[in-house]
Amino acid sequence: DADVTQTPRNRITKTGKRIMLECSQTKGHDRMYWYRQDPGLGLRLIYYSFDVKDINKGEISDGYSVSRQAQAKFSLSLESAIPNQTALYFCATSDWRGAGYTFGSGTRLTVV
């Protein structure tokens, strides 16, 4: 099994719908991250969490929310999806030193 599992792998949703992307990890890491990848824009940080009680906004958090249900689980929600949220979303984990992120396989989200 993968160290970091993201579900779903692909999702098409309509504008205005609420959608949740899920991430679970078996690395035992405290730190978890959600990134968005768009062509030419690299990886942009949406939210990050350093433990279950620590949630922080990244550089592009507007329109997104997160929940850290347990050390191993970190979900990302789009409260009301819009077309410009169409992107590839990655969840990642790291140890306390922040060295060597482990990424999930990604969720390709299309908002129509």
Add this chain to the structure above:
Amino acid sequence: GQQVMQIPQYQHVQEGEDFTTYCNSSTTLSNIQWYKQRPGGHPVFLIQLVKSGEVKKQKRLTFQFGEAKKNSSLHITATQTTDVGTYFCAGGNAGNNRKLIWGLGTSLAVNP
């Protein structure tokens, strides 16, 4: 704000040629990490450099961290088609090692 500039954006080489990508930070970094993302895949951690002037090798890949800890390079000797992908650098903030600052990546294409 803090930025990590990565050049070139794209590189197209013939198999067997060498390849280098460079990262330059506007501020001093605590560490630099390198990742590879294959087409359709997710970023995979390659290496972390921490010390000023550090040089590390992984087979045909050579990674360097500048003396001032503001720049880094990845050099691939005698490229192979398996080297195809996007290479990202990511710098740790010297003042607050809570987030990585990502470069936009260099996409490498290799002609067989």
